Amino acid sequence: MVLNMATIQIRTEIPGPRSRTLMARREVAVPRAPYNTTPVFAERAEGATIEDVDGNRYLDFAGGIGCLNVGHRAPLVMSAIQEQMEKHLHLCFAVTPYESYIAVAEKLNALAPGNFAKKTILLNSGAEAVENAVKIARAYTKRPAIICFEDAFHGRTMMAMSLTSKAHPYKAGFEPFASDVYRIPFAYPYRNELGTTAEAFAHHLENAFKRSVAAESVAAVIAEPVLGEGGFVIPPRDYFKAIHTICRKHGILFIADEVQSGFARTGKWFASEHFGIEPDLITMAKSLGGGMPLSAVTGRAEVMDAPGVGGLGGTYCGHPLSCVAALAAIEAIEKGGLLARSTAIGQHFEDRARKWQKKWPLVGDVRGLGGMCAIELVRNAETREPAEKATKQIAEYCYKHGLITITAGTFNNVMRILVPLVVTDEQLNEGLDVIEAALASVTEQKQPALSHA
Ligand code: PMP
Numbered sequence: 001m002v003l004n005m006a007t008i009q010i011r012t013e014i015p016g017p018r019s020r021t022l023m024a025r026r027e028v029a030v031p032r033a034p035y036n037t038t039p040v041f042a043e044r045a046e047g048a049t050i051e052d053v054d055g056n057r058y059l060d061f062a063g064g065i066g067c068l069n070v071g072h073r074a075p076l077v078m079s080a081i082q083e084q085m086e087k088h089l090h091l092c093f094a095v096t097p098y099e100s101y102i103a104v105a106e107k108l109n110a111l112a113p114g115n116f117a118k119k120t121i122l123l124n125s126g127a128e129a130v131e132n133a134v135k136i137a138r139a140y141t142k143r144p145a146i147i148c149f150e151d152a153f154h155g156r157t158m159m160a161m162s163l164t165s166k167a168h169p170y171k172a173g174f175e176p177f178a179s180d181v182y183r184i185p186f187a188y189p190y191r192n193e194l195g196t197t198a199e200a201f202a203h204h205l206e207n208a209f210k211r212s213v214a215a216e217s218v219a220a221v222i223a224e225p226v227l228g229e230g231g232f233v234i235p236p237r238d239y240f241k242a243i244h245t246i247c248r249k250h251g252i253l254f255i256a257d258e259v260q261s262g263f264a265r266t267g268k269w270f271a272s273e274h275f276g277i278e279p280d281l282i283t284m285a286k287s288l289g290g291g292m293p294l295s296a297v298t299g300r301a302e303v304m305d306a307p308g309v310g311g312l313g314g315t316y317c318g319h320p321l322s323c324v325a326a327l328a329a330i331e332a333i334e335k336g337g338l339l340a341r342s343t344a345i346g347q348h349f350e351d352r353a354r355k356w357q358k359k360w361p362l363v364g365d366v367r368g369l370g371g372m373c374a375i376e377l378v379r380n381a382e383t384r385e386p387a388e389k390a391t392k393q394i395a396e397y398c399y400k401h402g403l404i405t406i407t408a409g410t411f412n413n414v415m416r417i418l419v420p421l422v423v424t425d426e427q428l429n430e431g432l433d434v435i436e437a438a439l440a441s442v443t444e445q446k447q448p449a450l451s452h453a
């Protein structure tokens with residue numbers, strides 16, 4: 001099958017023979033737990049496109065789960081890495097420090113919201129950033145408890161998993177979890193039960209101090225400003241101000257987990273800016289590294305300095321290649337005008353998705369903050385029963401027609417857009433056409449035939 005489109009080119013049945021062979025090897029050599037969204041193996045990638053090992057070309061609306069806001073192999077990132085390779089690779093910042101680590105810290109201190117002195121520590125993954133933010137908050141406040149939210153995702157390491165909300169597949173079987181973790185409902189306007197105002201949602205925090213944990217035992221509240229894995233849920237605009245005010249009243253730190261929502265994804269450097277908040281600590285990762293593994297915690301200088309010398313770190317944290325890639329990725333966002341581009345992508349998505357919503361009751365909710373946008377699919381527009389099966393079918397239709405997408409949501413019924421922000425208008429429309437065709441196909445199908453897991 002060959003689709004006559006600008007970017008997408010399907011040369012073989014999907015998955016093609018080489019991908020099928022690799023998948024057979026993968027099944028023998030790799031445990032089943034690390035999930036593969038698509039059964040196609042990548043050969044190369046550029047901008048917003050991926051080519052698989054069988055020569056099929058796809059548009060990439062997943063960006064390695066939001067890691068490629070500047071696009072695959074962004075030229076500035078590539079040349080920075082090449083240049084660094086001629087100098088040195090791993091040294092370990094704890095043994096022989098190097099300038100690029102400092103330069104990234106300085107840049108993040110300047111970019112993060114808040115007109116106060118800040119410091120930054122670099123790490124490898126989002127989960128590691130979350131683990132460290134919790135350690136820092138506990139060291140500073142000398143309190144044990146952390147309050148997190150339903151529908152949150154913070155990673156797969158012990159503390160991050162304990163803070164994560166979704167039981168299957170992230171938590172079941174991995175008990176016991178870290179102690180002193182308390183969970184309250186998130187502001188999820190589409191699925192609210194207690195009113196949709198910021199105050200109504202924020203009231204859950206005050207309630208927790210009565211019902212679950214004394215306020216004076218709480219070190220921090222951790223929240224994603226826009227839920228990532230939880231389904232791109234956007235709280236009311238004054239929600240986090242209300243939460244932060246309550247935190248301040250009780251000497252509790254507010255940690256914004258911007259691992260997925262940061263670095264231009266929402267049309268600003270950090271989603272926190274949309275909500276007018278200045279978090280005490282911010283965790284970041286994914287698109288910070290421009291395609292290389294890098295994460296960070298940036299926060300108030302006095303808070304960041306609470307752990308003692310040697311209390312934080314790790315062998316590979318702030319790898320030199322990742323540091324130069326991050327500096328280049330930040331430059332690429334600045335020079336490429338990617339903040340404005342993200343906003344424009346979000347607007348365009350919304351215009352098209354609203355039309356889908358009018359046409360198909362399956363599209364229950366359309367939401368987004370800049371280029372962090374999604375549709376939530378329901379079996380019934382009144383009851384809002386999640387359409388998990390249809391969502392899976394749509395994702396499968398998409399990759400079979402040349403569009404890589406990923407789903408999200410506690411109920412597995414959200415199609416989310418994490419397209420590299422360097423996508424062209426033509427490519428964006430091409431990808432949205434595939435989603436539209438998928439929605440039409442699933443809506444018209446009487447007998448859902450789904451075998452892909
Ligand atoms: N926090 C958030 C908000 C995330 O979206 C993720 C990853 N999806 C993580 C933490 C964990 O990041 P990592 O997979 O790099 O450990």
